[in-house]
Amino acid sequence: MTEKSTATEPSGPAGTPPGRARLSPRKKQQISRAVQYVVLVAVVVFLVLRIDWGGLAQNFAKPEVAAETWPEVFTVALKNTIIYSVGGFVFAFLFGLIFALMRLSSVLPYRWIAIAYIEIFRGLPALLIFLFILFLPLALRGFEVPGGTYGQGILGLTIVGSAYMAETLRAGLQAVPKGQMEAARSLGMSHSRAMISIVIPQAVRIVIPPTTNQFVSLLKDSSLVLFLGVTSEYVELTKFGNDLASTFSNATPILVVGVTYLLVTIPLGYLASRLEKRQGRGR
């Protein structure tokens, strides 16, 4: 900024008229766009000529290998991905709500606990949490996560999701106007009754769009179940793709699995932005 001002200052007092653009803004825009097209065409031509398309297809889209993924990619892998992520989401929501309420509690130690939990688990990589669960039985001898493999996966996603969910729900609870609690209390409702019947239902409505996005991100994080060393019937999409890709020494299963993720995540993302827009209008 300072450079600019020092550069232009001399021209002012010197009396030179402000430099007239030799090109009109419209002309400039046209040139800029033309350059962008030229670059695009050059890159496309380069890729088409240089890439071994046949080899690529053999590696990433081999019909015979793709056929091998059927129907387990849906009946086992996608089903398990949904079990892990829906399970994780439900518990993350419940614990998130508890931590959000603790975060807003008038009891100071509750606030501390909630803040500590939220800060710690938002700050850790999701993978680390899954590795921690993997090594949990070593630390606590004889301890087993209830629910077996499903339980472990869901626990991991619950821990990953609940800290974020707590912050989202806290924002939702705080977005409910104070007058709502006051109106409920003035009708004789207790604080907890007013929370349950009046404040929480409104907060949940407010956070539906952001929690839809959080579900999408949990669904993606469910791929980390891979590291729990799960076996055949418990595999989710990523592990499924990984295993088949090794078996056939071919990347096609990864592509199939990727498309399967997108079949779920893109519509959900679209739904979230629709809900967000609708809420924006409604309020």
Add this chain to the structure above:
Amino acid sequence: MATPAKEAKAVTPAAHAVEIRNLHKHFGKLEVLKGIDFAVDPGQVVCVIGPSGSGKSTLLRCVNLLEQPTSGRVVLEGVELTDPDVDIDAARRRVGMVFQQFNLFPHMTVLQNVVIAQRRVLGRSAAEARRIARENLEKVGVAAKADAYPAQLSGGQQQRVAIARALAMNPALMLFDEPTSALDPELVGDVLTVMRKLAEEGMTMLVVTHEMAFARDVADRVVFMDGGVIVEDGPAAQVIGAPRHERTKSFLRRVLDPTHTDV
């Protein structure tokens, strides 16, 4: 000071619907109420007037303990609400409150708004709660909107639903905090009509308002507050028609629109 109060509570029947004694309220260093004394008798309508920031809302909110008074006593039908042993939720059931911003529950229909506290607080059956809700909606003239959501109603209709919601709890005292201030001028009349009807039926009411015509016509007494104290308290006709204090006079000169002074 506290002991004779407790004895009084036990011995004498409640003469006043609500009695406020030496009420102080601080917000941090700011003293908003500086020793308020007054009482409302059963069936009385008392209007509270005064400039912005004089503590009218705070006073009303202290009466049903939405604000915790710093010191002083609030006695409702002989029960001292400021006594730490009193069940606040139970006491509040006896006091209805109507807010400037209506504060209807937006996620519930009009009928559900009026039903919920009857069910959850008074434990009435669903059928009884609905019947009472419809009666009260009828009374305030919005029965036709029972199944609508608050957002689908005009401000005047919303405020009347809020009144019905409070009435359904059979309150001994109704508090109104500027119930018409958030309304378009053409909708004010409907709400005031409902409030007049309530007053005629003998409801005990404490009303903060800027509607001087309403105060003069309906109130038994008018209380003028300024700077956290009661400056003047007397019959409506006297306080509004012939104020004794200079502060009351200058306040009334400011609020009484020239077009209204002819009456």
